[in-house]
Amino acid sequence: MRQSNLYIVLYAAALTVVCGGLLALASEGLKDRQQANIALEQKKNILGTVMVVDKNTNVEEEYAKKVKSFVIDSKGNVIEGVNAADVVVLAEYKKPADQRMLPVYEIRSESNPDKIDFVVLPVFGFGLWDNIWGFVALQEDMNTIQGVSFQHKAETPGLGARIDSKDIQDRYKGKSIYDGATLVAVTMMKGEGVDYSDDLHKVDGMSGATLTAKGVNTMLSGYLSLYENYLKKVKAGSASAKAEEAVEEPVAEETETESSDETK
Amino acid sequence: MSTEVAEVKEVKKSEPLFSKKNRKLVSNPLDIDNPITVQVLGICSALAVTTQMKPAFTMAVSLVVVLIASSMVISALRNTIPSRIRIVVQLAVIATFVILVDQVLKAFVYDISKQLSVFVGLIITNCIVMGRLEAFSMGNKIGPSFMDALGNGLGYGIILMIVAFFRELLGSGALFGFKIFDAVGLTYPGNGLMLLPAGACIVVGVIIWVQRSLNGYREG
Numbered sequence: 001m002r003q004s005n006l007y008i009v010l011y012a013a014a015l016t017v018v019c020g021g022l023l024a025l026a027s028e029g030l031k032d033r034q035q036a037n038i039a040l041e042q043k044k045n046i047l048g049t050v051m052v053v054d055k056n057t058n059v060e061e062e063y064a065k066k067v068k069s070f071v072i073d074s075k076g077n078v079i080e081g082v083n084a085a086d087v088v089v090l091a092e093y094k095k096p097a098d099q100r101m102l103p104v105y106e107i108r109s110e111s112n113p114d115k116i117d118f119v120v121l122p123v124f125g126f127g128l129w130d131n132i133w134g135f136v137a138l139q140e141d142m143n144t145i146q147g148v149s150f151q152h153k154a155e156t157p158g159l160g161a162r163i164d165s166k167d168i169q170d171r172y173k174g175k176s177i178y179d180g181a182t183l184v185a186v187t188m189m190k191g192e193g194v195d196y197s198d199d200l201h202k203v204d205g206m207s208g209a210t211l212t213a214k215g216v217n218t219m220l221s222g223y224l225s226l227y228e229n230y231l232k233k234v235k236a237g238s239a240s241a242k243a244e245e246a247v248e249e250p251v252a253e254e255t256e257t258e259s260s261d262e263t264k
Numbered sequence: 265m266s267t268e269v270a271e272v273k274e275v276k277k278s279e280p281l282f283s284k285k286n287r288k289l290v291s292n293p294l295d296i297d298n299p300i301t302v303q304v305l306g307i308c309s310a311l312a313v314t315t316q317m318k319p320a321f322t323m324a325v326s327l328v329v330v331l332i333a334s335s336m337v338i339s340a341l342r343n344t345i346p347s348r349i350r351i352v353v354q355l356a357v358i359a360t361f362v363i364l365v366d367q368v369l370k371a372f373v374y375d376i377s378k379q380l381s382v383f384v385g386l387i388i389t390n391c392i393v394m395g396r397l398e399a400f401s402m403g404n405k406i407g408p409s410f411m412d413a414l415g416n417g418l419g420y421g422i423i424l425m426i427v428a429f430f431r432e433l434l435g436s437g438a439l440f441g442f443k444i445f446d447a448v449g450l451t452y453p454g455n456g457l458m459l460l461p462a463g464a465c466i467v468v469g470v471i472i473w474v475q476r477s478l479n480g481y482r483e484g
Contacts, residue, residue, distance in 0.1 A: 008346040015353060019360040026364050030371035037374035158315030158436060158459040193453075208456045 039085065043067075046105050049137035049147040050118045067120075068106045074098045076229030089133060093124045102226055107137070118146050119234065121227050125219025128211040130154040132163065132219060138177070142231045145186065148172040150216065160212030171203040177220075183228055185221040188213040281407050289411040293419035296479055300423040301472045305391040310424055311464040313383050317440045320428035322376055323383050324421030326365055328414070331393050334358045335413035339401040354397045355388075362387045392420055427467045435459040 069084035435458030
């Protein structure tokens with residue numbers, strides 16, 4: 001079969017249009033469903049850090065009832081007019097640390113809506129192959145971890161990908177992120193099968209996934225330090241209740257630049 | 265590495281889809297002409313996705329779907345495709361189907377698509393798909409192309425499941441995420457080697473050995 005150049009060019013052009021059209025159609029037609037799935041997944045992950053979410057949980061209802069979200073800056077002040085659901089953590093991750101918008105999800109107590117049971121903070125970082133992200137829920141003392149939820153894009157199945165399993169995430173329960181007044185976060189150690197139950201800042205590692213664990217460690221310390229000013233305020237009892245007024249408060253600034261070197 | 269192709273001569277219009285010759289197109293790739301163990305194609309993804317059975321299964325199903333769909337499209341277009349850009353055309357068709365599959369999974373079965381999304385790129389570059397399109401669909405009618413695609417997809421999928429079975433069982437002591445050893449009251453620490461690609465090489469090697477000693481296949 002020998003065709004003219006014109007035929008080949010036209011054929012290629014037609015193929016491009018047909019394939020491109022099909023894909024555009026699929027992408028447009030399915031976009032709403034896909035985004036709804038992603039939003040639901042995020043709500044599931046947020047709730048999953050503080051309670052058991054299974055097939056019977058009505059995620060939307062529970063979320064609406066319990067979660068109050070807002071966005072803060074690195075000084076811990078509330079940014080008005082920004083919806084936490086619209087903040088793309090990946091996009092913020094690429095900005096310098098002190099310019100990032102930081103979503104906060106407060107879990108209100110069911111009996112007393114003014115009382116904050118937990119604060120859930122998003123974290124974001126880089127594993128071995130690609131982005132990893134998740135949520136960390138802190139108890140009232142803004143120190144003890146109630147639960148974590150980690151997700152990953154492309155960690156090795158069976159090795160680093162285990163960070164999204166309950167088994168690994170449960171290891172963080174009850175650990176503390178502060179050592180006295182210093183934020184030390186929680187470090188996942190190298191090697192697996194060691195008991196760290198008496199150490200509040202260490203968790204057992206994942207065999208064969210030391211680099212993913214390093215990514216998780218950097219993610220936790222980097223992102224939690226961004227929230228440090230906010231955590232201080234909550235501890236002082238001045239934040240959430242008056243959050244809407246965006247109180248100006250002189251806050252120590254020593255932590256702002258800490259993680260800027262990780263943004264590259 | 266044998267690259268022999270069963271060039272089926274253009275079957276007569278009256279020939280039924282499940283004729284003996286066509287059934288051979290499905291059964292051969294399962295054993296004596298298996299894409300992985302005999303033709304040694306698609307090895308890369310066989311090593312990458314077989315640490316656990318669930319992603320391996322999803323991958324196998326997706327590959328069968330993509331292979332069948334693109335095989336039939338290419339077969340339908342085979343007389344119009346300019347031979348000088350045929351590889352490009354094949355690749356475009358494959359890529360389109362893979363992305364369509366991914367989009368649909370994302371919209372309707374989000375949990376599975378989270379598992380699969382990593383491996384989608386691997387399907388596009390999977391040598392089996394390209395190989396079957398170039399070697400078979402370009403020269404055969406839609407019916408036989410469908411059978412050939414089905415056979416090769418299943419042949420690939422079976423090996424994937426066997427490898428994943430041993431790797432997940434020996435590597436993490438589980439099957440489809442269910443902890444087998446814990447359930448029967450044994451403690452199994454897990455063999456890290458099985459979770460690494462080297463473990464897959466060993467398992468594939470053993471499968472090839474067993475298969476060849478059973479069917480007496482000889483290279484060359």
